[in-house]
Amino acid sequence: MWPIVKAVTAFFDGLIGLFGGMHPFVGLSVVSILTGAVMLVVWKFTSNQKAIAAAKSKISAYIYEIRIFQEDMGLQMAAQRKAFLANMKYLSLAVPPLIVVLLPVVAILVQLDVRYERRPLLPGESTLLKVMVSESVDPGDVTLEVPAGIAISALPVRIPREHEVDWRLRAENEGEYDLQITVAGETVTKRIVVGDKITKIAEGRDQAGILAVWLAPAEKPIPKGSAFQAISFQYPDRDTKAWGYSLHWLLVFFVVSVLFGFAIKGVVGVEV
Amino acid sequence: MARLKGTGGWGGQIAPGSVPAPRGLFFLVALVALFAATPAPVDAYIGPGAGFAFLSSFAVFFVTFVLAMASILLWPIRFLWKLIFKKRAPKTDTERVVIVGLDGLDPNYCRKYMDEGKMPNFEELAESGDFQQLETVMPAMSPVAWSSFATGVDPSRHNQFDFLNRDPKTYLPDLASVFIGNVSRTLNLGKYKIPLGKPVIRMLRKSVPFWRILGDYGIFSHVLRVPITFPPEKHKGVLLSAMCVPDLKGSQGTFTYYTDDESELGEATGGVRYRIKKVNDIVEAYVPGPENSMSKDNEELREPFKIKIDEAKGVAHFEFNGEKFTLKPKEYSPWIRTAFKPGLGIKVWGLVRFYVMEMTPHFKLYVSPVQIDPEKPAMPISHPAYYSTYLSKLQGSYATLGFCEDTWGLNERVIDEQAFLEQAWLTHEEREKMFFNALSQCRKGLLVCVFDGTDRIQHMFHRYKLDDHPANQGQDTEVHKGAIDNLYERMDEMLGRIMRITEKDKKTVLMVMSDHGFTQFARGFNLNSWLVENGYMYMKDGGTDCSDWFRGVDWSKTKAYSFGLTGIYLNIKGREGQGIVEPGEEAQALRREIKEKLSGLRDSERNNDVAITEVFITNELYDGPYVGNGPDLLPGFNHNYRQSWAAAVGKADGRVIHDNPKAWSGDHCTDWRLVPGILFSSKRLVRENPCIIDMSASVLDLFGIAAPRHMQGRSFFRPDQTEERREPTPQEKIANG
Incomplete structure (x- = not known):
């Protein structure tokens, strides 16, 4: 599974990398537009287009009915009820295509999430590295080796009861670094990114299952049976501004993909 | 140094043995969990299709809620307004009047079929209420008679004497009921002339229809397809126009016929014949639309179509205006929406039906007149203007042309009797849907609906009732011999369904009427x-x-x-x-x-x-x-x-x-005394010899409203009283001998 995840991730690396020097929302918007277009086509072929058109027509009709019989409370209420039921029917028609597009869209969202939800550390910022090990090893034996550009700013804190050992790290120079963590003769790495570019970042690395690798595509999972249970640290939230306002990437994704979809739905001939 | 948050992305401590998932992802997972309860919030994040579904649904909830609140809040104001300013009719024992107009239904046929037991529902209505001949007006034709029905006056007062009137200066014909003028001012812009304003569409029928009088008393009217109601006039209620609504070409119905049989080409009344060529089983042609009034050349707008003929399977595959559909010979397509594009992004929407008359040896195709699309009407065909849209959204596309049963198509033999009958019944089914929907909505007030397939079928199939009719020469005289019998029986079946609904309400008066009868031509x-x-x-x-x-x-x-x-x-x-x-x-x-x-x-x-x-x-x-x-x-x-x-x-x-x-x-364009219409009423008539002019006064009377002085008709639900009696018109004097 990992090679597929890796390929998908590489594709997003390449695509978003094209807009590396630009505002973060440029790349995000391109992905949103492409997603909008592709999902619209998928929607077309996985939904019952005739039934959706019919349900929409009925909803419109009942809203007209509310207008036409505005002086007749009984008919008004009946029209409201019919509009509600037609609306429910319309929503139910969205379920089958929703199920079809759910997984690919989740995969896309995860790819965006690892790039836009948080940002890399900036030189001078600190973070807390947590290493969880299995019960069979002593957390006191865990060692950490950091490359140049990353400094250990405090002595490790070991919590044997939790099988945990923590280090405080400080970013010193821009770059992508691999921390080397060793215990019982086994060494694993954990990537840490320092800088201000849009790139995939992973806060944690653990023994993920086959499906879970889709949810953590930035770094390969720790092999099953490893003495390491999980390695993690925290990146700061990304605060992206557009026209002076902080905008969450998910909102941008939603608005851009929906607006683009709306703009081309006539061209594609899709009933949504 | 930037401060790092001490909690996980979703606000909690990182659990032992776990790795913090991305925050957005958690949100997504939460949404997926929510999916079980309602799909709506998840939709918002699953691409534009579902995003629209979510947004639209929300908008629907919002709009319906706002409208409901508005109507609840405004109700006391409306009530007070009506109480203070509106005329009120005295209370009567009638709260609802339902008039079923069956254009051209003949009293002699009705009596015959009732005697034969073929119209049990009409029989029942006659026995429990009344059945009389309904005197029509001279000239005995639909636009004239239905105008008298609506206004309660004779032709010299409503100004309708025929379908056509002439321009006395040029001796050339004009439509008698409506004037459709061009836009007086245009802006020239390159090859375009942009109209500055709307074209003038003016009703030429005079006097006041009785539903407007009912509206003055706060009574709501549903008026469906009553002839000579185009352009639609404002009143309290809804109205869908009928007879004299033009097609998109501005004519009263222009069919198009395509054939590769040279012997069938030539001029046609009521339509156009085109020569087509079949190349490798492909036929390409176009549906002619209206003239482009935005172009300086006024060229005809056209919408091309392509047909792939599959002789082995005996079907024709159509591609038209982005739609693909397949037809067998002798099969109507559903209404196909088409957009003619005069330019500048403007679209003029129409509806057509296709009918393959023959596949081999010659390919013959009939296309109905291009109807105004009621969903996006090029000109107003209803009151309020969105009522036609409402009906289209509710029940699907429907015919809007005044004469939508293509009598000229059959007269010119571009379609046969079977095709005509199918077309007429398809149209009738559309009307039935409208009518029964309105019946369910009309609990008080007036509902009047005219079904005119009854007229068209009788026009086209009367020859089967007369063995030596000249139109029988060389034509079938057997297959559709029962078309008129079947028509009356189907009307009876429909009446049965109506009666089952109306008889539950003792305050409903049901009337079934026609504007004239029928005879041979x-x-x-x-x-x-x-x-x-x-x-x-x-x-x-x-x-x-x-x-x-x-x-x-x-x-x-x-x-x-x-x-x-x-x-x-x-x-x-x-x-x-x-x-x-x-x-x-x-x-x-x-x-x-x-x-x-x-x-x-x-x-x-x-x-x-x-x-x-x-x-x-x-x-x-x-x-x-x-x-x-x-x-x-x-x-x-x-x-x-x-x-x-x-x-x-x-x-x-x-x-x-x-x-x-x-x-x-x-x-029926004969001496009016020979072709009276019918009047069946669930309420017994008090006066004999009712005339179509009396209908409006009678309906007003049922609601307790006195007929205005200009109205010549008198209620047949009350005996003549001295103060109400007016001098009979010469027509009445003649009719009464």
């Missing part, structure tokens, strides 16, 4: 030829014939002329463009002279039958303010006779009386 009478023969009309070449719309007529000698289905006009000085007859005594003397000569005229070629029972001088029959707009003389044709097809379009052809070989073989 076996012989055509060319009034122009008769006028030529008798020295009232002259040709420039000294001959006896003139072509359409009087081309070749010498107006300097002509005293009288005829066109349309109903009458003779005098060529009066000062009124007509080249008039020669002095108005006043000379004109009246001429009227009397022609009346005398024509009344009782016999057909020597057909048993010496009387062809014209009596000719009526219009200004002696009627005295309303518009009497001068109608024909000067109204010939009352006998059974079997009617104005000939040629004379109807202003032709003289040297033959006065001749056979009618057209499929349009039944008619």
Whole structure:
């Protein structure tokens, strides 16, 4: 599974990398537009287009009915009820295509999430590295080796009861670094990114299952049976501004993909 | 140094042995969990399709909620407004009146089929209520009679004498009921001329329909497809226009016929025939649309289509306006929406049906007239304007053309009887849906709906009822012999369904009526030829014939002329463009002279039958303010006779009386006394000899409203009282002997 995840991730690396020097929302918007277009086509072929058109027509009709019989409370209420039921029917028609597009869209969202939800550390910022090990090893034996550009700013804190050992790290120079963590003769790495570019970042690395690798595509999972249970640290939230306002990437994704979809739905001939 | 948050992305501590998932992802997972409860929030994040679904649904909830709140809050204000400012009718025992108009249903057929037990529901209604003949007006035709129905006045007061009127200055025809003008000001922009304003569409029927009077008293009316309601007039209620609503070309229905059979090409009345070529089983052609009024050249707008013929499977695959569909021979397509594009991104929406008449050896295709799309009407066809859209959204596309059953298609034999019948019944089903929907909504007030398939089917299938009808020559006389019987039986079945609904409510009065009856049209009478023969009309070449719309007529000698289905006009000085007859005594003397000569005229070629029972001088029959707009003389044709097809379009052809070989073989444009309509009522009539003019006053009376003084009709639900009695019209005097 990992090679597929890796390929998908590489594709997003390449695509978003094209807009590396630009505002973060440029790349995000391109992905949103492409997603909008592709999902619209998928929607077309996985939904019952005739039934959706019919349900929409009925909803419109009942809203007209509310207008036409505005002086007749009984008919008004009946029209409201019919509009509600037609609306429910319309929503139910969205379920089958929703199920079809759910997984690919989740995969896309995860790819965006690892790039836009948080940002890399900036030189001078600190973070807390947590290493969880299995019960069979002593957390006191865990060692950490950091490359140049990353400094250990405090002595490790070991919590044997939790099988945990923590280090405080400080970013010193821009770059992508691999921390080397060793215990019982086994060494694993954990990537840490320092800088201000849009790139995939992973806060944690653990023994993920086959499906879970889709949810953590930035770094390969720790092999099953490893003495390491999980390695993690925290990146700061990304605060992206557009026209002076902080905008969450998910909102941008939603608005851009929906607006683009709306703009081309006539061209594609899709009933949504 | 930036401060790192001490908690996980979703606000909690990182659990031992776990890795913090991305925050957005958690949100997504939460949404997926929510999915089980309601799909809506998840939709918002699953691409644009679902995003729209979510947004639209939210908008629907929001709009319906706002509208509900608004109507609840406004209700007391409305109530007070009505209480203070609106006229109120006294309480009566009638809260709802349902009028089912079955155009052309004939009392003699009804009686016959009831006697035979084929119309049990009509029988039941007659027994529990009433059944009488409903006297019609002269001329006995739908636009005239339904106008009298709506207004309660005779033709000289509502200004409708025929489908067509003439421009007296040019002798050329105009629609009698509506004026459709061009936009007066345009802006020239390159190849375009942009209209600055809307075209003038003006109703020419005068007087006031009774549903407007009901509205003054706060009574809501549903008026569906009553003839001569285009353009729609405002009133309290809803209205869908009917007869005289044009197609997108602006005509009263222009079919298109495509064939590769050379023998079938040529001119056609009511349509256009096109030659097509089948190349490698592919046919490419176009549906002709309206003229492009935005273009300086006014060129015809066209929408191309492509057909792939699969002879092995016996089907034709169509591609039209982005839609793909497949038809077998003798099968109608559903309504296909088409957009004609005059430019600047504007679209004019229409509806057509396709019908493959034949696949091999020749490919023959019929396309219905391009109807105004009721969902996006190019001109208003309903009140309120969005009512047509509402109906379209509710029940799907439907025919909007005034004459949507293509009688000319069958007359010209581009479709056969089966195709015509299917078309008529498809249209009828659309009307039924509208009617029953309105019936469910109309709990108080008026519902009137006219079904005109009854008229069209009788026009086209009457020949089957007369063995020696000239139209039977060389045509089928067996397959559709029962078309009219079936029509009456189906109307009875529909009435049964209506009665099951209305009989539950004791405050409902149900009336089933027709505007006229029917008779055979076996012989055509060319009034122009008769006028030529008798020295009232002259040709420039000294001959006896003139072509359409009087081309070749010498107006300097002509005293009288005829066109349309109903009458003779005098060529009066000062009124007509080249008039020669002095108005006043000379004109009246001429009227009397022609009346005398024509009344009782016999057909020597057909048993010496009387062809014209009596000719009526219009200004002696009627005295309303518009009497001068109608024909000067109204010939009352006998059974079997009617104005000939040629004379109807202003032709003289040297033959006065001749056979009618057209499929349009039944008619009612005769002496009105021969073709009364029907009136079935769940409430017993108090007065006998009801007339269609009385309908409006009777409905007003049911709601406790006195008929206004201008109305000539009187309620047949109450005996005449001295103060209400008015002088009978000459037509009534004649009708009553």
